[in-house]
Amino acid sequence: MLNAVPRNDPVIITCALTGGIHGKEANPNLPEQPDEIVEQGVAAWEAGAAILHVHARNPDGSNTMDPGIYSELHERLCAETDAIVQLTTGGSPVLSVEERLNTVYLCPEMCSLNMGLLNFFIRGEQVFFANHRSDIERFAREIAARNIKPELEVYSSAMLEEVAHLLSLGILEPPYTINLVLHTPTQGGQRGTPRNLFDMLQRLDELPVPREELRVNVSSMGPTQLPITTIALAMGLNVRVGMEDNVYYRRGELLENNAQLVERTARIARELERRVASPDEARGMLGLRGRERGRLPAGAERAAG
Structure with missing residues (x-):
C-alpha cells in the first residue's frame, strides 16, 4: 500500500555519473574519461551520494564494457571514497550480453539489471535494447554466484511482471532493490508523471515477496x-x-x-526531515556484503588481478 503519511526514514541517494546514451554534445561537463568520472564521483560522494552508478566510455566517448576501463574506475572509486560502487550491466543498447557481463565478473558490491525489452531513440535512431527473459536469468545467476546485490531496473509497470517471474525463481536473496525508472527516451518506458509513479508503487504489492523485503529507488529523466x-x-x-x-x-x-x-537532493531531503544515509548505513539497508574503506569488496581484488 502507498504511504498514507510522509515518511522520514533515512534516504539513500544514488548518483548516476555518466550513462550510455548522450555524451558531451548534450553537456560538455558530462564526465566520460576515467579522470573525469573519478573526480565527479568523489565530489558526488562528498555531497551525499551513498551509491555511485558507473558507466564507462572509450577514449572517443563511445560506450564500452571494456573490463580494463571498468576495473580502473572500480579500483579508484573504492580507493578514494567509501561509496557503494554500482557498475552497470546495461552499458548501451548496442552492446552484446556477453560484453555486458564483463562488469559482473569484476565482483562489485552492486550492479544494475535491466528487466525488459525497450526501443531507445538515440540521436534520431531507433535502437533495440535486448533484455530477453533468458538474458535476465543468466545475469541474475552470474550476479548471485558472486554475492553481488542487483538493482532491478524497471522502466514500466509491465516490467514488474518480469520482476515477479525472476523473484519466483529463488535465484536472488532479500532484500530486493528495485529502481523505478521513468521518462527514458524509449518506446516501452513510462513517462515521468505522478500517476505512473503511483501505479508502479501500487503494483509492487503484487510481487511474490513481502513488501518489507523491497528497497525502492526512484529515477526520472530530464525535466521530470x-x-x-x-x-x-x-x-x-x-x-x-x-x-x-x-x-x-x-x-x-x-x-x-x-x-x-x-547537493540539491540532500537539501530537499533535509527540508523534508529525512536524514541522508551514509554508505555504510545504505549497505545495511540494502543487505550488501560490504568492503573495507579504501579497498575493493571481497572477491573483486581477485577478479581485478
Whole structure:
C-alpha cells in the first residue's frame, strides 16, 4: 500500500555519473574519461551520494564494457571514497550480453539489471535494447554466484511482471532493490508523471515477496527528475539523480557537475526531515556484503588481478 503519511526514514541517494546514451554534445561537463568520472564521483560522494552508478566510455566517448576501463574506475572509486560502487550491466543498447557481463565478473558490491525489452531513440535512431527473459536469468545467476546485490531496473509497470517471474525463481536473496525508472527516451518506458509513479508503487504489492523485503529507488529523466524525485523523497523512498539522467540544473542552465544534483537532493531531503544515509548505513539497508574503506569488496581484488 502507498504511504498514507510522509515518511522520514533515512534516504539513500544514488548518483548516476555518466550513462550510455548522450555524451558531451548534450553537456560538455558530462564526465566520460576515467579522470573525469573519478573526480565527479568523489565530489558526488562528498555531497551525499551513498551509491555511485558507473558507466564507462572509450577514449572517443563511445560506450564500452571494456573490463580494463571498468576495473580502473572500480579500483579508484573504492580507493578514494567509501561509496557503494554500482557498475552497470546495461552499458548501451548496442552492446552484446556477453560484453555486458564483463562488469559482473569484476565482483562489485552492486550492479544494475535491466528487466525488459525497450526501443531507445538515440540521436534520431531507433535502437533495440535486448533484455530477453533468458538474458535476465543468466545475469541474475552470474550476479548471485558472486554475492553481488542487483538493482532491478524497471522502466514500466509491465516490467514488474518480469520482476515477479525472476523473484519466483529463488535465484536472488532479500532484500530486493528495485529502481523505478521513468521518462527514458524509449518506446516501452513510462513517462515521468505522478500517476505512473503511483501505479508502479501500487503494483509492487503484487510481487511474490513481502513488501518489507523491497528497497525502492526512484529515477526520472530530464525535466521530470526534480519533481518526481521530490515526490519520492516525500514518500520515504530512495532516489537517484545524476548526469546520466539529466544534464540541466534548471531550465536553460546546464549542470557544471554531478555534485550539484546531489547537493540539491540532500537539501530537499533535509527540508523534508529525512536524514541522508551514509554508505555504510545504505549497505545495511540494502543487505550488501560490504568492503573495507579504501579497498575493493571481497572477491573483486581477485577478479581485478
